[in-house]
Amino acid sequence: MVQVLLADDEAMVRAGVRAILARDPEIEVVAEAADGHEAVDAARRHRPAVALLDIQMPGLDGIAAAAQLYRDLPGTGVIMLTTFGEDDFVAHALQVGASGFLLKADDPRELLAGVHAVAAGGAYLSPKVAARVIAGLRTGRMAIGTPSRRTIEQLTVREHDVLALLGTGLSNAEIGTRLYLVEGTVKAHVSAILSKLGVRNRVEAAIVAYEAGLVGRHH
Numbered sequence: 154m155v156q157v158l159l160a161d162d163e164a165m166v167r168a169g170v171r172a173i174l175a176r177d178p179e180i181e182v183v184a185e186a187a188d189g190h191e192a193v194d195a196a197r198r199h200r201p202a203v204a205l206l207d208i209q210m211p212g213l214d215g216i217a218a219a220a221q222l223y224r225d226l227p228g229t230g231v232i233m234l235t236t237f238g239e240d241d242f243v244a245h246a247l248q249v250g251a252s253g254f255l256l257k258a259d260d261p262r263e264l265l266a267g268v269h270a271v272a273a274g275g276a277y278l279s280p281k282v283a284a285r286v287i288a289g290l291r292t293g294r295m296a297i298g299t300p301s302r303r304t305i306e307q308l309t310v311r312e313h314d315v316l317a318l319l320g321t322g323l324s325n326a327e328i329g330t331r332l333y334l335v336e337g338t339v340k341a342h343v344s345a346i347l348s349k350l351g352v353r354n355r356v357e358a359a360i361v362a363y364e365a366g367l368v369g370r371h372h
Contacts, residue, residue: 155272156183158199160192160218161207161234166257170205170234173261180268189213193221196229202272208235208242216245223250230271234264243282247356253277254356273324276355305365307349313367315342319355320362 157174159182161167167185174180183199186192188210196204204222206215213221219231232253233246246254252271255263259279267277308316311332318328325339332339343355352358362368 155180155203155268156199156201157181157268158184158186158192158196158201158204158229160186160189160195160205160210160215162187162210163207166207170264173264174268176261177265177268180265187211189215189218192218193225196222196226200226201229203268204229204231205234205268206231208233208246216242216249216251219246219251220249230274232267232271232277247360250354252354252356254282255279256281270322270324273326274355275322275324275327276319276359277322278356278359304350305361305367308346312342312346312349315339316346316358316362316365317367319343319346320359320368322359 157180159167159170159174161170164187171182171185174182183201184195186195189206190213192204192206192210193213204219206218208215210218215233215235219233222229222231230252231250232255233242233251234255234257235242236257243254253267253276255267255277256279259281263279267279270277305313314332315328318331323331325336325343328334329336329339343358346358347353350358350361352361
């Protein structure tokens, strides 16, 4: 069972998101919060697998709350949920360690897929957000400190393969299945990739994979 914390200052939005999550018998909403402070406190009490945080909340906003959770509860993956898809919001969310970013206007199936991906240790950007990120990186509108293509060249062939699949949001177990590797070996490869690329999390690594043109190699 994937335990989820849901934080949004609008009660009707929380009800709608909760209803979508309730469609999946493997997801359980264990706590709700109306602001960032409540979200952090609830996450510390319940230690959910995933925290769904609205970006704009009173008191402590979602990005500040995500930063606290990333620092204090590394076992909780954070997905930012918002009506805004502007580059600054996306970049800030990724910089503080968010594992996913979804728009409230996305297909409900994206929400369920994102929760499962992040709960499994993967990263998830909705297709609309991913497209904006890649376009932003290519045009220079968005800068999140990702490595240059030259940095990618220091990866081994196997690390390139792992990074390509990581870029699609797959978990370590799923990557292992694709590449016929045990999960522990994939985890070691991912750690080496993050270290070599100088990125902090799987989302930043996934963006690197997109930017380097690696995504799609094993489809």
